[in-house]
Amino acid sequence: MSSPSATARARELLGVGALTNASMTRWLNGLPGVDQVGADARAAGLGTRSIKTTSKAWAIDTAIGMIDLTTLEGADTESRVRSLCAKAMAPDPGDPTTPQVAAVCIYSDLVPVAVDALRGSNIHVAAVTTAFPAGRATMAVKLTDTRDAVRAGAHEIDMVIDRAAFLSGRYLQVFNEIAAIKAACAQDDANGAANGAAARLKVILETGELATYDNVRRASWLAMLAGADFIKTSTGKLSPAATLPVTLIMLEAVRDWRDLTGTQIGVKPAGGIRTAKDAMTYLVMVNEIAGDDWVDPHWFRFGASSLLNDLLLQRQKLANGRYCGADYVTID
Amino acid sequence: MAKFEYAPAPESRAILHIRPSYGLFIDGEFVQSSGGSTFKTINPSSEEVLAEVTEAGAADVDIAVRAARKAFDGPWGRLPGAERAKYLFRIARILQERSREFAVLESLDNGKPIKESRDVDIPLAAAHFFYHAGWADKLDHAGLSDGAGQPPRPLGVVGQVIPWNFPLLMLSWKIAPALAAGNTVVLKPAETTPLTALLFAEVCQQADLPAGVVNIITGAGQTGRHLVEHPGVDKVAFTGSTHVGKAIARSLAGTRKRATLELGGKAANIVFDDAAIDQAVEGIVNGIFFNQGHVCCAGSRLLVQESVADDVVMRLKRRVETLRVGDPLDKNTDVGAINSAAQLARIRELTQIGESEGATRWSAPCVLPERGFWFAPTVFTGVSQAHRIAREEIFGPVLSVLTFRTPQEAVAKANNTPYGLSAGVWTEKGSRILWMADQLRAGVIWANTFNRFDPTSPFGGYQESGYGREGGRHGLEAYLRTGASR
Amino acid sequence: MSPTASRRKATEPATPEQRIEVRKTYKLYIGGAFSRSESGRTYKIHAAGRSGRFLANAAMGSRKDARDAVVAARDAFERWAMATAYNRGQVLYRVAELMEGRRGQFATEVAAAEGLTPARADKVVSAAIDRWVWYAGWSDKIAQVLGGVNPVAGPYFNISAPEPTGVVAALAPQCSSLLGLICVLAPIVVSGNTEVILTSEHRPLPAVTLSEVLATSDVPAGVINLITGRTAEVAPWLAAHQDVNAVDLAGAADADGLAWADLERAGADNLKRVLRPAGDGADAVEPDWSPVPDLTRIKAYLETKTIWHPKGG
Incomplete structure (x- = not known):
């Protein structure tokens, strides 16, 4: 079921002849623990950084460029998605120097709409699949969901892990599912992915359900082992969604993973990041925990909707020197 | 060059009014010294002169102690505890x-980063009074009867x-329990x-604290000696170097003065292979x-288990x-300025010794x-117990890394010092953790945390790190007469 | 009876009147062993009061004996300090049991040393034994009474507990040869310290007998070491000893040729904890040991250790 390459690499990293749940459990349990209080304190400390003037202007534009502008509602319509795509391409119609966002993030069935609306731009289409947000469906459904999105032109797939399997210790099952979805992202048929390239796979850990930082670390490593291109905190459908300490732990994970394997993996906090100040704190964290290489939309994203407008308001304040109001930015 | 540079984000000094010169705060007022000598206090990050400060002589100390005595014998001594509170x-x-x-002034005078004075020193100082x-x-309910x-x-x-390392915080550690217990104080800042001690005098005025309950006299070692040795003083509380602590202990020998001494340390911070x-x-x-390593309980010796030493x-x-640093x-700013030229020279000397010893x-x-x-944050590896940088308190941003193989060896190395203030x-x-905490001979054990x-x-030490808490x-007990010690 | 009738064969036992008392050699007690002073010196001990009769030649401990005693005390420290409080309490209580068995001897010696009537001496011995029992019972209560959880403002578990300070050198009271001795000795060891006791200079015999009790008790060797001799000669070496953590100067009162200030000053070189003698100013007086004490003497040899640990899920 899982791709041979992911399995082969996992065997090598784990130093085992065959991947078993037991060997995977041993490996994950062998990761260093996370002290919750210490991790919280470190995140809070980074939260006291003060980003002013030129660095603030730079950070605002960088953050805008890292946004996966998101709508994930049952009520999403074609026009709602088109409207979101318009906003993604011209976040501030009054200021053409405003950067575009990185991607729009939508349900998989709306991918064709977004692909069409964003044609000609560099903005990616990201689709949530695998029976998002609960992930409660058969593997066949999850694979079909994913393949459909990729075929429809999604550049990025945001999948959810099976939290039930993870929490009950069926790590091999989680691994296999991620690896299988990864393989589905790579499929390339006649109507295949744009540019013929594989879609990048973001693996949503739904850290709010994993509850402990130790679990967040293990899930991060498990996802990376199985072939994730990105690890993502949350679906945004439950609280807590992204938090600074959880993102801190995931940034440590991708940093350590690159040290171990040489492969760079992206990080995407999603949900609950609403203000420019929040975004700058996250950027500080990326900068100081993972480092310079991750300060790039290719390696770090914000899954957000209302964040964009706050960034735009702050951007206008910096440009005009006066505070702005909600009526001066577009709602979508 | 890094992509994400942080533009300067200086805290404003506008909130502050530093007077060009300060007298001594005695009996509720700022007064001139009877002798009249002064010294300058500078900003260690720029060497800019901040203010001229009075050096209290023996006569000034005497006046201050008398003022404190008068307050103790007078209204303060008679005030019910609830009102003192x-x-x-x-x-x-x-x-x-x-x-x-206070935070801005502390950072200016001491050199510590504003984020520490703002988030640690000043809030904790207020918390001590509270x-x-x-x-x-x-x-009567403190279990000390x-x-x-x-x-x-x-x-x-x-x-x-x-x-000088935590000026206002150390002031609060001293004055708050002393006053709570009903004493009056004469305090000499570094x-x-x-x-900040002189600004604290203004706080006492704003609080309408009765005259003489708190007296702040400025000066150097000689002023401190006059104070410690003044016969009108019933108790001495000192935080500072072990060297001076010993001199104070000697000078108090044969008197009936009480003393608490918070002195130096060379704490081991012990990291096992299974650590988070x-x-x-x-x-x-x-x-x-933290605080440029100007911390008596600093984890200046890192003891790391050999199997994870390289990774750590x-x-x-x-x-x-x-x-x-800046x-x-x-x-x-995470690391500020070294407090003085003298301290910088001491750090440089010891780090040079560290290099010459082969670390x-x-x-x-x-x-x-x-x-x-x-002084740039510095790490010495390949240090052994015999090296001076593993034994002497550097009191600066300099870490000595040693290794161990077993918990027993970690304990033996950690305890192999005349100090005993803290350990991690x-x-x-x-x-x-609990076994280690039992074995380590130190007054404060931080397990999976520090400082x-x-x-x-x-808070306080074993052995040559001083006595009293x-x-x-x-800590309250050190300011009270109880039991047979009445 | 005729002279011939009274002449007994050499092999017959002596009559009670004839019997010559077997005297005890009063030795030092160091590391669980009885030794003469390495200096080979002794000094004469006389009874108090009018008779002033000769009682014994006591060993005159030297600075080297003190040094050896400190080594013994240091060696014994870790095990004694790490023993469970329950165990220490039982071991110390056992000493009281053995003292009770020897109370006649103690009474005789105390009477001679302090010039007391037999009845008064008996009371003093009772008080001394009872004081020992009182202190023994503290072993497993000290931590609860003096320690506790501190409600710090943050997600941390924080607890303070008392620990023994280490090796304590004590100058036993000069006058109260048994009760005073125990009032100084017991609070030091009950919390896990080990000690070197410089006994009363002129009234050391009850202390030596106590050491014999200790030797047959379960108190591990080296935990309590007793040195007889000239206080003024040996005390300065203990006060200046860098491996001694604390000194008790109770016996500086009435000690010949000794200023306690000098001892305290010497102790400052390694920041010894110093329990000053009672009295005002430079004067040192020996207190009345009979009232039930407070915790002052126990606390004097305790360190407070505070442990922090985060609380997280």
């Missing part, structure tokens, strides 16, 4: 209200001498950092680079490289300002 609550509140002012305020009318049920009583006039590695690295960094040191260096008033020196690649006193233990194994302070938590019920 209100003064302390007032002081706590005023410190909170004026916290930004905590002790509540004790003032509850001393003797078997006959006699309630504890204040000692009288307390002479207090504090260091000569390089007198300004990222938090351990933070703890190591916090342990030695790699992570440590990577982390230290992200420390931002302008103490910049809100993003491997690594300093964070940071650009240091040209003016002022600066990093392991995810609960029973090992935490709280007014309710007793500050904080909590234990």
Whole structure:
């Protein structure tokens, strides 16, 4: 079921002849623990950084460029998605120097709409699949969901892990599912992915359900082992969604993973990041925990909707020197 | 060049009014010295003169002690504890209200980063007053009465001498319990950092604290000696070097003065192979680079289990490289200025000795300002117990890394020092933490954390790190006459 | 009876009148062994009061004996300090049991040493034994009474507990040869310290008998070491000893040729904890040991250790 390459690499990293749940459990349990209080304190400390003037202007534009502008509602319509795509391409119609966002993030069935609306731009289409947000469906459904999105032109797939399997210790099952979805992202048929390239796979850990930082670390490593291109905190459908300490732990994970394997993996906090100040704190964290290489939309994203407008308001304040109001930015 | 540069984010000095010169705060007022000599206090990050300060002579000390005695024998001594408490609550509140002012002044005079003065020193100072305020009318319930049920009583006039590393915080550690217990005080701040103590004198005025209850006299070692040796002083509280602590202990020999001494340390921060590695690295960094390493309980000796030593040191260096060294008033500064030229010279001397003894020196690649006193965060590896940098208190941002193989060896090395102030233990194994905590001969054991302070938590050392505790019920006892010691 | 009738064969036992008392050699007690002073010196001990009769030649301990005693005390420290409080309490209580068995001997010696009537001496012995029992019972209560959880403002568990300070050198009271001795000795060891006791200079015999009790008790060797001799000669070496953590100067009162200030000053070189003698100013007086004490003497040899640990999920 899982791709041979992911399995082969996992065997090598784990130093085992065959991947078993037991060997995977041993490996994950062998990761260093996370002290919750210490991790919280470190995140809070980074939260006291003060980003002013030129660095603030730079950070605002960088953050805008890292946004996966998101709508994930049952009520999403074609026009709602088109409207979101318009906003993604011209976040501030009054200021053409405003950067575009990185991607729009939508349900998989709306991918064709977004692909069409964003044609000609560099903005990616990201689709949530695998029976998002609960992930409660058969593997066949999850694979079909994913393949459909990729075929429809999604550049990025945001999948959810099976939290039930993870929490009950069926790590091999989680691994296999991620690896299988990864393989589905790579499929390339006649109507295949744009540019013929594989879609990048973001693996949503739904850290709010994993509850402990130790679990967040293990899930991060498990996802990376199985072939994730990105690890993502949350679906945004439950609280807590992204938090600074959880993102801190995931940034440590991708940093350590690159040290171990040489492969760079992206990080995407999603949900609950609403203000420019929040975004700058996250950027500080990326900068100081993972480092310079991750300060790039290719390696770090914000899954957000209302964040964009706050960034735009702050951007206008910096440009005009006066505070702005909600009526001066577009709602979508 | 990094993609994400942080623009300067300096805290404003506008909130502050530093007077060109300060007298002594005696009997509720600022007064001129009878002798009249002065000295200058400078900003260690720029060498700019901040103010001229009075050097109290023997006659000034005598006047201050008499003022304190008069207050003790007078209104303060008769004041019910509940009313005394209100003064302390007032002081706590005023410190909170004026916290930004205090933080800026502390960073200017001391060189510590504003984020530390703002987030640690000043809030904790206020917390100490708040905590002790509540004790003032509850001393009978502190569990300090003797078997006959006699309630504890204040000692009288307390002479207090504090260091330059946490000027206002050390002041609060001293004054808050002293006043809560009903004593009056004469306090001498360090000569390089007198300004927040002098601002605190204004707080006493704003609180309408009765004259003479708190007296602040400035000066250097000689002033401190006059104070400690003054026959009118009933108790001496000193925080500072072990060298001076011993001299004080000698000078008090044969008298009936009480003493508490908080002195130096050479704490081991012990990291086991199963530690929560990222938090351990933070703890190591916090342990030695917090407040430029000007911390008596600093984790200046890293003892790391051999099996993870390379990994820990790699992570440590990577982390230290992200420390931002520079302008103490910049809100993003992690490591500020060394407090004085003399201290800088001492750090340089010991680090040179470390190199000549054969340890491997690594300093964070940071650009240091040209003016002022600066020292880059430094890590020595390949250090052994015999090296002076593993034995002597450097009191600067310099870490010595040693290794161990077994818990027993870690304990043996950690305890192999005449000091015994603090120690750190990093392991995810609960029973090992408790075993280590039993074995380590130190007054404060931080397990999976480091450099935490709280007014309710007793602080103080074993052996040559001094005696007595500050904080909590234990600290209160040092300011009270109880039991047979009445 | 005729002279011939009274002449007994050499092999017959002596009559009670004839019997010559077997005297005890009063030795030092160091590391669980009885030794003469390495200096080979002794000094004469006389009874108090009018008779002033010769009682014994006591060993005159030297600075080297003190040094050896400190080594013994240091060696014994870790095990004694780490023993469970329950165990220490039982071991010390056992000493009281053995003292009770020897109370006649103690009474005789105390009477001679302090010039007391037999009845008064008996009372003093009772008080001394009872004081020992009182202190023994503290072993497993000290931590609860003096320690506790501190409610710090943050997600941390924070607890303070008392620990023994280490090796304590004590100058036993000069006058109260048994009760005073125990009032000084017991609070030091009950919390886990080990000690070197410089006995009353002129009234050392009850202390030596106590050491014999200790030797047959379960108190581990080296935990309590007793040195007889000239206080003024040996005390300065103990006060200056860098491996001694604390000194008790109770016996500086009435000690010949000794200023306690000098001892305290010497102790400052390694920041010894010093329990000053009672009295005002430079004067040192020996207190009345009979009232039930408070915790002052126990606390004097305790360190407060505070432990922090985060509380997280």
